[in-house]
Structure formats: structure tokens, C-alpha cells
Amino acid sequence: MTGILGIYLFDERWNAGSFGAYGLMALQHRGQETVGLELFGKNRRKIAGEGLVDDVLNKLDAEGHICLGAVSPYPVEVKEDIPPFMLSEKVSVAIDGRVTSIENYTWDNSLRYEENLRKAFERFSKGGSDIDILKEFFYSCRGGFAYIAVNDKNEMVAGRGSLGVKPLALGKFGFEGGIIASETCVMDVVGERVPISPAENVEPGWAMVFTSFSAKWVKSSNSCKRAYCSFEYVYLARPDSYVNDIPIYRVRRSIGRKLAEESRVDADVVIGVPETAIPFAMAYSNETGIPIEKGFELTGRRVRSALRPDQLERLKGVQLKLNVISDAVRGKRVILIDDSVVRGNTLANIVYLMKEKGAKEIHVRIGSPHIISHCPFGVEVPPEDELIGRHLSEEKIAEVVGADSFKYLSLNGLVEAIGLKEEELCLGCFNCVYPEV
């Protein structure tokens, strides 16, 4: 997953730079390895680097009334691949998710992903860069993705693949222009403050095309097969965002309620693992009447530990992030709620710390089903032999992590909490069933 955004302001006197930078900050949770922001106006300039938005974009000296940006969780081999990257000499693109195949193009496995896209686009466009060509090119792409592209005529197209795996929303900026971004929280941070839902969902298979004198919706596909990523609701998206018009916060609370229904246990206190699992824990507590407590305090910068690429970094993140507040747990029976379990070692670390601080019992509840398989659309899931949920039962996991009991949310429970039909969701990482692309 990647956080992408495009800002299109009609009046050329605007500089979209700071809007882009703060907008990317609102998407930082979607990727913390690289940052890229390209500005289009009289000239065209890209600022990109490794690190967080704060570090990479702290001195922004580029100008332009249009911008295209991305934050990504993937380390890059070559700096030019930091998204948004050049699709051709004339076109830049930011993609969230994965294009898995392209009509009339044979994937060349000796090339990097970006190089394959470039090669395919070169064949498709024959050197052209018209906005219609660009739009048609993405129609011919298959997979689970959302994209935003800008050409050399300062025109922008932004759309979602027909499966709708990855989210995308359109926000407005008064009479001045539009904002397209992975999540609606961007509109709250840099858009116009309108007291109703600040953004409109971009429907799967649709794209928005901006030119200097038009902004219009175009439909690329009549396919009604959907595969909305369920992991967006569990973990990826920010709780103040809407994904497919569904408020993430509402889903996270429903998950907490479902956990209380499915695997209730008598205890003295409910504690959520920050940040994602806090709304789960709040709803679990409301539902059961067991009081909720703040169990952890953070040291240093807030980073998303599960996204760190190597094991040591992840543990470092967890230990700094999660210092247990002893008085919240000492002598108590604790229901500890987390969003997901991948390898189980960070969870084991937390349970260990909590027992060390005097927790009498620890009952772990997980706000998602077991992760047993990979994601073909870019969410980084480790190799299958590393996934604890694929190999061990709930009882065994409890023993491994040192908890008194351990329960996942059921697959049905998750589907019901999201509120969409099961056939509209991609639950591949939980059940190995993937949409046909």
C-alpha cells in the first residue's frame, strides 16, 4: 500500500506545494520509507527522498498549481523509482496497490515493476501523452490499484481499478480546485472545511479527469465485480477517514463489539494496543461494561511498527512505543486487544512486558481473523512460513505469546463489522480466496 494524492488548482497563482506536503503528512501512516512530491506549473519539479514527510519536504522550494505526491512503505533500489515516478518522459504517476497485468503486454520478469509499466506504456502510447491515451492505458491495466497521473500538458487523471481494491476519494477546495487522495482525512487537513462528509468516494472503474477548463467523471468499466480490501478497515486506513463511504471508526468500533460477542471473558480491565486497536478496545469495554484503561505510553516518534521492514527495527519500534503503565495492570485480569497478528513476536513482547509489570491474567483478543496468506496487491505480508496464524491453533498461540487465552475475530464477524457483502470484499490474506483480475 501507498498513500497517493493529487491536487489540481485552476488558478495558476496558487502554489500547491504546502498543500501537497501537509496532505502527504495526513497519509504518512500508509508508508514511511519514501516520500515524493512533484509540482507542475510553468516548470515541473520533483522532490523525493527516503524518510518521513517532515524530513524530506521540510524545505519546499518548488512551485506549481498542480501537485502529485506519494508516501510509500517500499524501499527502492533506484532513487528514480520513488513514487510518483516517471511513466514516460512526459508523464508522472503515483499508484497505490498493484497492477498485476496489462492487456496485450507480456510481463518481463527480468525488469523491475516500474520498468514493466514504462515499457507497456511506451508500446501503448507510442510516445504520446494525451490525457485520453493515459486514461485508456489505465483502463487496460488489471489488478488491485488506484492511480493518479499528470502529463506534460498539466492535465491530471485519477481513478480506481474496477475491482476497487484500493481506496480513492475526491475532495474540493472551494471554487479553486479539487483534491484526490487515498483517504478522506487529507481533505480535513488541507481541504475546505465543510461540515458534511468532506469527500466523495471515487467509484471502482471510474476516473476523474482534470484539464485547465474541465473536470469530469469518466467510466472505464462496466464490471460490477468488487473486491474491496478488508485490511483497509482493520488496520491500514486512518480512523478519521471514510473508505468506500464507510467511516473507518464505525467499523473499528463494530469490530470491538463483535469481539465482545464472540469471545467474552471475565476480566478487570480492557486495554487496547495503540494506536489502531484503541477503538476496538473502547467498544469492547462499552459492550461488556469492563472498564478501559490506558495501558501504554510512547517514547519518541510515532511510527507504525508493523510496517518496519526488518525484525529488529520492528521490535525496537514496539518497545519504544509500548512502555506498559504498571498501575493500569498490576494485579488485574487484562483483556488485551490488538488489530492483527503477523508473526506473533511483537505480541509476545507486549504480553511479556505486561506480565512483568504484574498483570494477573492476560486474555488476548485480535480484531481480525488469522493472517494466513500473501497480498497480491501490495500490502507487505511476510512469507507464509513466517505467519504464526497459518501454522498454529489459537490455543498454541496463547502458549507461545504467554497469554492465558487468545482469540481471533471470526471471518463472518469481520464481514458483518464492515457492513459490505462478503462477495464484495477481498479477504485473501485471511482465507486465501483472491478475486480474479
Added chain:
Amino acid sequence: MKVLLVGGGGREHAIAKAFYRSSYEPRLFCVSELVNPGINRIVKETGGEYYVGNPNDPETVFQAALKAGVDFVFVGPEEPNFRGIPDELEKGDIPCIGANKDVAEIEMSKASMRDLQWKYMIPGRLWYKKFRTFEEAVPYVEEYAESVALKPARQVGGKGVKVIEDFQVYLRDDKKKVKKQHIESIYKDYMKGYEDMDFKILIEERVWGPEYTLQCFTDGRTVVPMPAVQDNKHAFDGDLGPETGGMGSIACGMNLKWGVDDDRAILTEEEIKKSTEIVRMMVEAIQKETGRKYHGFVAGQMMLTSVWGPTIIEMYSRLGDPEALNVLAVLKTDLVEICESIISEKLNSIKVEFEERATVVKAVSPEGYPLSRDLAKGHPVVVDEQEGVFWASAHLKEDGVIETGGSRLIECLGIADTIPEASLIAERLTSKARLADGWGLFHRSDIGSEKSLERRMMLANMAREIYKYRERKGILGKRIIWVPGKGLEEVG
């Protein structure tokens, strides 16, 4: 009976149609710069004449009225009012439906309008500042970071307004820069050539809420409201893009109901009453101020805000375009009768009635409108004319070819029991026009859709909840600010 119509846009085509329906069967004459193909047909059918000329020039209009020997003149747009056309006609004893120069000040000078509203303490008054020069306004913009509407102090064809929401401190510098650039262009570009006013720049507080236009007939004694209409100012679907003269409008009943037999509405009846009272007070105030009678149309371009409830954004001294289409389509009373009762100041003696139907108007414009009108101009037009299609900015040349005028080309009217149904009818009509040279046309497909109506109602409810709270607390319209080190400041 003979009537001279001044102006040649979509609004005037709708007015011409309303006269065409009249049982008095008036012969219709028209004076405008471009030959509107729709008005031209009605003029020809009723045995009138089309004078091509400057509708803003008093002498041209006066001579046309004399030549035609009309019973009265009907002014469509605002600029002829500002230029004193009704005054000139009055001098020559030709009755006129149109605000005279002095009372039309409530539209022409947005600054005087606010002065008047504050002087007479009329509700729904926004906080504002006016400036004579760019240099005078700069220190103000430098010092205060506020969400504002930056406006030319004069009505300049609906252009030049920029609304900048300035809440996020981290984006303040960029916004300040654009604010300054924009007031500079208000001073140097938009107000260029308008020497009829001292004040050039107006800065008003920015407010949010659903907008609506409350158009009224007035003879100076009585103010008779028409159904409230909601215009859509953004150029593109989903309320996106630059401000236009209006890309379409909706109405149903007096208070913007969802449908004829439906309880859902954007406004309450009480809010309509309050809005009408505000417009009536404005008419009274301007007459008192100028000592002159207001004969014609007056409209509050209003917003239901959280600060005030019904609030004046701007005033019109004429019917709105395209809002005129919505109200004239459901006007049951004979327009000639209304005009005569305005002229004789007996508007209170007749009953003005409207049919309760939902109306939706969608404008179709050539690409380039509104920011690059030169690109939008001069394209040959092919239209499959049908009931409900109104000609707007189009010119019928002598060789019979119709060309785009650079603004909205046609306006399509749908009438039904509910707004979403009327929207579908209007939507079908938008496909009746194309440009023979292949240049693109655009319109908004979302106007009057269920989704857009729902959003407007939601917005109205949110504004209503806050202004009702203010009403209960007795602080409606008041801004109470604690200035650290200085104390309590109260505005409003």
C-alpha cells in the same frame, strides 16, 4: 399591447416565453447585443421587431421604445438598471419594469448594500470591510488571517469573487499570497473601466450553508416572493471548479421541497418568511435612503448560515439567470397583469400564484467557460429545439448560422413532481445541442440528483442546528471574541 424586452440571454428567453403565454397577446420587441434565436422567433411570431444594439445605452433603448411605441419596457439584466435605463424611460413617460439607477445601487454596489444593511440593522448582515485602493487593503490582509470572500465592490457581471477559507495556520502563507494577488487583480482588472464608485474592494467574512435565491416582485409598496430557487455556481459536477454565473438551478414549492407531495425540504416555511422579511426591509431601506420608488424585481441571493440563519450574500435588482426559468415556468398569474399592477403600484390588489411543481434547469456551456471565454466563443451550433430548451448566450447571424457567445449556450428546463425526476428530464434535453466544429460542451449531470439533494438537506440541517442554538442563547448574528490582554469584543 406592445412590450419591449431589454436583454438577450436565457433569462430573457424565459421572460419572452412568459409574455408569449399571456392572454393579452402582447407584440414583443427586443433590444440586445446578440440575436437570441429563441427570443427572435417569438418576436417574429408576435409581429414585433428585434433591435440589435447596446442594451446598456439609455439612448438606444429609449429610441427603440419610442419607435416601437410600446406600452411598457421590461428590463432583464442588471447592467441596464445600473446605467439608468429605467430613469431615462421614466423621463420620457414610458413605464418600465426595472429598478431605477438609485435603487439598483443595492446590487451595483456590494459595499453600499452592506452599509445600508448595517445602518438599518437588517438581520442576516455579514461583517465586512471596504477599501478604495489595493494599497489600502494590503495591510489589512497582512494583519488578519481570516476566512474571507474577496469581492469587487461593484457588481461586474458576477465575476471576480474569490472565497478563501483560511483556518489551517500551516497553509496561511500560501493563502495570504493569493489573497493579495487577488485583491490586486480586483483593483486592476475586474474594476477596470468602472469609474462609478469610490470603493473598489470588499472583504467579507466567509460563511457556509446552503444557498438560495429569493426572487420577488415589488411595486415599492408590496414585496411578493416567488418560490425559492437553488442555483449551482460551480462549473463542474460535484460542486467542483471555478465560479460561474450558474450552471443550473432547482426549485419546488416555496421552500425547496424534494417533491410536490413530500415533507422533506431544504428550507423551512419559517426561514422563507424570515428571508422575505429581510428582502422587504432592504426595499424599504433603499427607498427611504434614495427617496425613490422601486418598480420591478428584487432578489436576495441568500444563504442559511450558522451565524444568522437566513443571511444576505448579495442582492439582485432583477431576476436571476437561470433562476428566472424555474419561477416563470410555474407562474400561473398572467405576467402582463403583474407588470401593469407594478406600474400602477397596485401589486397588493392581485393574487400572484404559482403552480406547485418541481423544476430543474441545467445550463450547457462551451468548454473554456468561465475562465477562458474567448476560447468558448464563436463556435457554430446545432440544436434540436424542443420544449424546455432555452437559448442563452448564442447569436443568430444574418446567414442563419448560430454561434456561441462565450457564456452558457442553452438552458434546459425539466418539470415534474419531484426534483430528481425533473432533473432527469432536463438531463435528456442537454444532449440536444452540439457544436458543428467538434468543440466540447459541458453541463452538470448532478444538479437535482437525489445524492446532491440529500447533501444539501444535510448541510441545511447542520447550519440550522447551530443558528437555532444561537437564537436560543440570544446571540444570533453576534460574534463574541476574547482578545487576550484586551478583553471581550463583541461584533454584530
